[in-house]
Amino acid sequence: MKFLKKNQNNQTYTYTQEQNLRRLSTDSLDDVLREFGSTAQGLTAEEAKTRLEEHGPNIAKTKKQHTVISRIIEALVNPFNIILLIIAIVTYITDVVIADTADYATTLIVLLMVFLSSVVAFIQSRNSDKAAEGLKQMVANKTDVIRDGKLVEINIADVVPGDVIKFSAGDMIPADVRFISTKDTFVSQAALTGESAPVEKFDTSGDPDVALTDLVNIGMMGTDLVSGTAIAVVLYTGQDTFFSSIATSLSGEKAQTSFERGVASVSAMLIKMMLIIIPVIFLINGIIKGDWFSALLFSVSIAVGLTPEMLPVIMTSTLARGALAMSKRNVIVRTLGSIQTFGEMDILCTDKTGTLTEDKIVLEKYMDLTGQDDTRVLRHAYLNSYFQTGLKNLIDIAIINRAEKYNFPEIIENYTRIDEVPFDFSRRRMSVILEDKTGKRQLITKGAVEEMLAICSFVEIAGQVRTIGEDERKLAMTTYEKYNNTGLRMLAVAQKNEVPDEEHFTIADESNMVLIGFVGFLDPPKESARGAVEILREHGVRTVVLTGDSEGVALKVCEKVGIDVQTYVLGTDVEQMSDLELKEVAQHCNLFSKLSPMQKKRVVSALQEDGHTVGYMGDGINDTPALRQSDVGISVDSAVDIAKETADIILLEKDLMVLEEGVLLGRRTFGNIMKYIKMAASGNFGNMIAVVIASIFLPFLPMLPVHILTQNLLNDFAQMGLAFDNMDEDFVQKPQKWDVKSLKSFMWIMGPLSSIFDVLCYIILWFEFGYNSMTTAPYFQTGWFLFGTLSQILIIHMIRTGKMPFVHSKPAPALLFSTLLVGIVALIIGLTPLATVLDLKQMPLHYLFWLCILLTLYSLSVQIIKKIYQKHIGPWI
Structure with a gap:
């Protein structure tokens, strides 16, 4: 998809969709509003009506709309059916026209074969149409916009470029937007990236060279706010959105193997x-x-x-x-031809989350500030997670599950919860205040490392508590960065014993804490992943990871499952490469990280251009373009419906060894x-x-x-x-x-x-x-x-x-x-x-x-x- 823009000298420049979003993320807010003919007070109802007529309804569309009749004609006209129809004509002449006794049996059998093959082709083409149509159902029906200076609720189909939308927690973003103002705004981009952790959005410009979904002031159709509030101006709607490009990629015919x-x-x-x-x-x-x-x-x-x-x-x-x-091995084959394509496959591209990994969080490490294992850190993290009364998230569950191996649950009866300071996305930490049977109190806090360091005045190293100085801070950050770079998601744990004799506590009480260590979490590889990668390698199939996650996490997973990574390529690098350059890089690179859905598709296409037969295994909406592009698409039963509709083969069990079969x-x-x-x-x-x-x-x-x-x-x-x-x-x-x-x-x-x-x-x-x-x-x-x-x-x-x-x-x-x-x-x-x-x-x-x-x-x-x-x-x- 291309966009045109004129500069001050009236020269016209052509931008790709991704380049245009990057440009709009760095332009000043005034320039963006001016380009889209809008203000922070939104559009008038009359302006919106005019723009709706110009741009059409805000609905994800495909490039080509197929009718049932056109699909039937496409299913009938193919080389196999031409052969069969020639046979039918020949047998009709020999068995009916010039025969002494007319015999229709052979002709009817051949025509039945034409019918059956056409039905199969028709069903497969309609499945691809359903996959594209399914994306349209991913968007909510209503949204709040400012029209004529007033906040009104409208159908998302009526949203137009230049509209100003007001968001609150739980709202889906119905178009590509630039944030005007944000407050504790966290957005779930799982639909586009496959990663479940929400990301924070701001109204200020960030680094334009990051992955498209990491642009801090851009929100995209199909994502949604999980917390906070925001106001944003609409940039693109309908088929001009990034989300719609995925639907477009699903609407075309799958290339022949x-x-x-x-x-x-x-x-x-x-x-x-x-x-x-x-x-x-x-x-x-x-x-x-x-x-x-x-x-x-x-x-x-x-x-x-x-x-x-x-x-x-x-x-x-x-x-x-x-x-x-x-x-019989609990594998559904949706496209019969994909079985023989398995035999041709020499490269298996795969997403990381939910395919190579379990798509769940486990506690991998608990350590002091020097990086040494320390069960005392785990014990404090466990008390924090156990006694917090909010909905326990995946991290809390992982801590509690790991602590059970050390009989920590037996110490629970020794403590009583006095109060807690709940987690919120702005401070990214939570605290509990506990009292033991002797009346001694302590405040235990866990949270994001940088936010935790901001409230800690002391550190504990080798049993000694000392004031945080430059050396202590450097030691803590070195340990944190060391393990964070291996793919672990790190949280800090702190505590203090000087707790006032009160019943209610606030954020202000989170001060003068003693930093005692870190806990590190990982989405673990599936048990069968390493064996599957090894056996595929023995059979001449190379495994390449294409993920929207960071390179650190992806490298850790590749190491654990036995994928040799000499070098890796980021999505921002892929965006700058020509198709020829990407084809050359893809020959020897086994890890591509922070990729957008369309970048995944480009990598698969580059490998195919190099003469490889490429399989792709994924389970999210972000995987559907690559699944569609691949010679054989593989998904899992827990995948989103659109991924399963797009895939040729669906695994009903987590055992990846079935890939060898x-x-x-x-x-x-x-x-x-x-x-x-x-x-x-x-x-x-x-x-x-x-x-x-x-x-x-x-x-x-x-x-x-x-x-x-x-x-x-x-x-x-x-x-x-x-x-x-x-x-x-x-x-x-x-x-x-x-x-x-x-x-x-x-x-x-x-x-x-x-x-x-x-x-x-x-x-x-x-x-x-x-x-x-x-x-x-x-x-x-x-x-x-x-x-x-x-x-x-x-x-x-x-x-x-x-x-x-x-x-x-x-x-x-x-x-x-x-x-x-x-x-x-x-x-x-x-x-x-x-x-x-x-x-x-x-x-x-x-x-x-x-x-x-x-x-x-x-x-x-x-x-x-x-x-x-x-x-x-x-x-x-």
Whole structure:
């Protein structure tokens, strides 16, 4: 999103959305009000009406609004459906138009496949629309603005740039604003950053080079005030807001993965080959044989045989089987195609909070001012947290939980609470006044370090209390900064024994305190995080952390989960980088911190531009642009609804080790689909060559249409077992990527090889058996039917592994059963009187001898080619 602004010399400058917000955060308040044609007293009702007509309603919009009809059309038009529709047309011609008895079964089945694939695509596209629409529901309905000098309540849709809004605790910020005045204003930005801790906002300018969400005088749509009051002027509304940019990022179509692009390109290539070869076959047979109707029927049948109609079926069944396996591990697969993308993934980008970590606070350290563990500090912190009567926050709960391990709860009966001074965001500390059974009183305070130092006159070091001097203050700050820089959230603990004999206490009593130490808190990594990162690394998947949190906290988490961080990049750095510079940095950087949602998306995109298949794991609204951009989006059951709507895969449990299963399963799925694609591409190419040769040299058709269709049906059934096949272990140990160049090489080598043995079969049938006339044509057709069917079964087992089949790599029982059954059926058809049912002839038994020789030589040739191919060209699958 771009914005234009003219300077004093009337020159026009173009700003990006983030640059513009930074500029407005540093401009003087008078300049900002002047730019938006407003004052601290707000707009008039007439001005607001005019601006509403100019800017439109204050609603987060997407770039493109999709209707149900447009989504249906998009779902219908894709390469897979084009293939299936061509098949439907062909089968309608052969089975209905020119058939003696009309048979609609095949055509209806193919059209059903088109319907089902379209329904799946339609549902997925509507899910993305729902994710974008869901963001609109994140904004409140009403807000208070100053119009005509009076405070009025209006619908947030009617807020316009220049409006002055008055906020109080609990209000949601309905637009991008610049604060005019603040008082103890703390804003929750969890919707944008994923971090639950509120941040304080001011009416003064701060550092413009911090993360966008850290601009101290800027509030953004979708965030809300948790305490204090504020007055702000509206900068941007509706689709011009930063929040709306997230919705816009969700509205576009998710980019195709390399696998999807590869499958589409192969499908298109096979269709082009079919459209070129079929007319050639038709003309050759019509001219040479003189029977144009038979030539047409034969050509149409060849078209059916050359079309990879089983590709959608095998893909769907293989992916569905993977989804079922994942569901048994409490993993929901929302997008079937994402399973095989898991197999391609070589980089997993992940948010920190709630994904690598538990999204809860635990007490990690309790220490004196020198950094040494000190249970006395923990005991005082525990008494403070236990006796405070307000709502216990996550920090209090963490202290109480840790103290239970030291039996501190047993000392509670020794104390009575006299009074307390509650926590507030302005002083950022809280105190309790306790009295023991001897009547001795003490005041215990815990809070933010700088605010605590302001009320402490003494420190306690090694049991000695002394006045705070420069050395003592330096020691305290050194210890604090040391642990704060490791990612711990540090609070100071202080106490004093000279407490007046009164019943009520105030903030004024928080003085002349003795600083005794610190407590440090951490959002701990999930127990399975380190193991998951390690196992993914072993499988060739690099983990990159993209977080909105500070670099110190993120570094600590990376260290604990085993992510090697040599350097890190901040969101402010990312904003200054070009796409090319970011791509170069992302090659070796494993930690990006203080990122905005769109910066996370940019990093994912940069990695993809560098040729990586990128997964992203996140659970917040701030993660949705990156989830959408990634090749496979992963979320968790506790994630916000929009993140789950955007994700492809949802983990129902906290165990991240399931990621390993997803990766391995994805690679097995990828491999089994690739087996079929390589068989289809090379087999169809070889069949084209063989049919052209046969059409030129034979005085009759090498097979009748009914033979081709029957053989095609048998081969399809045999290949169905591929969905359940095993994959070699060395294949699943590393990321697998689609390689169109390798596929073409495979097709150009294996296609002609199969044609060579088809021609050898022709020669044997022609010369050895004498099937070289029109009267013996049925025998020739039967012989080629048998060889073609059995060689296709054989090639399934030869292509399915780069090793020696059956010896070093065993097929799955389902594949073994399907191929064995088809082989038996083919032999029964060709070697028994049942052959006449298909206008074939029963072959003599000694033809089996020649079949065995041909199939053995074919197997040996493939195995030799396989070794040469893997040595000089690349992986077999």
